Amino acid sequence: MTKKIPVTVLSGYLGSGKTTMMNHVLQNEQNLRVAVIVNDMSEINIDAELIANGSGISRTEEKFVELSNGCICCTLREDLLQEVERLARLGNIDYILIESTGISEPIPVAQTFSYLDEELDIDLTKFCRLDTMVTVVDANRFWHDFQSGESLLARKEAVGELDERNVADLLIDQIEFCDVLVLNKCDLVSEVELARLERILRALQPEAKLIWTKNGVIEPAEILNTGRFNFERVSESAGWLKELELGHENHTPETEEYGITSFTYQRRKPFHPLRFVEWCDNMPASIVRAKGIIWSAKHQEVALLLSQAGSSAKIEPVSYWVAALPEAQQQDVFLQSPEVLKDWDALYGDRLTQLVIIGIDLDKKAIIQELDACLLSDKELNEPWENLKDPFNWEWS
């Protein structure tokens, strides 16, 4: 059995400094034969040109792959699979370094390396080992972009007309799924601002190694052969999930140094759907990230997921409440996941709101009061919930 080739994936919003960092690493890594995959949304792969010019690797080399006019997390996923398999079969490389487009989401890329693709019958886990997922953040623009409220479509950066993603959604996806977080362009920001940014990023992503860089200057060993990547661990590394799992008592006090705090709002009483949606549409600006499971009185069968980043908030059905399943299925769930019973309510079963809120200078008391005012009142609790207006009108079978 041949040795699996380690892979590092660079993600990060447009212009954050991925190409610059890639060039630096390729120039300074002398001991490994590195193959490079450069993904670009445009037809002309400008990043590939920049890398070929700056790294000493020729564009005509077999181990230099350009994937253009699409994104490896979606439209070019198949091409990525085939190219990685081809590179691995070449046999004369020690490492694969991938630069995704600035609008690429890291989770589907990581999945490509972690599971068999049944359609193409390619199993990259036979050839490769995902070693490190790096996200590069532009220290100078992050806060501006995160708060801009702009969509990728409005910025003409979307994958297509149907791409509804907001810039903040993308930034948060990239930050929450990585094991090395590089804060680049540190030369453009004051020390105080950098320290504050670091605290914010730490609250959003407490697990990844955080590195400050200027012009992408990084020790290659910080992103190559780190052995850090573990799909399950990285999937559970987001700050909101940690908050939910650990509770507030385990927080390091220094997180609060710049007024950055988090808490979990938990209630076993359903929200009035319209009042809750209105609150989501007018969330206090101090909230940087809110995510969690919502119990809405109008949606007795399904748990809803609220995911907010910056000024973008999305609510969608995420799974059936166990309490809404037929008795036989409930028993199956109890057998397979007995932990469900730990928090089981005699009347409402597993229906429960658990919402994590991360923010700067949060007025926790006021936010809790506002949220409590969105719950059903005692009078409403005793009225038929099915008569409540539905702000979503989802359909599911």
Ligand SMILES: Nc1nc2c(ncn2[C@@H]2O[C@H](COP(=O)(O)OP(=O)(O)OP(=O)(O)O)[C@@H](O)[C@H]2O)c(=O)[nH]1
């Ligand atoms: N001042 C400053 N400029 C930087 C730094 N890093 C990169 N740049 C510049 O920022 C611009 C964008 O850098 P790239 O490396 O092309 O960024 P990218 O993430 O590859 O961009 P896309 O491929 O468009 O997503 C270039 O003009 C770089 O020279 C830095 O640390 N400080």
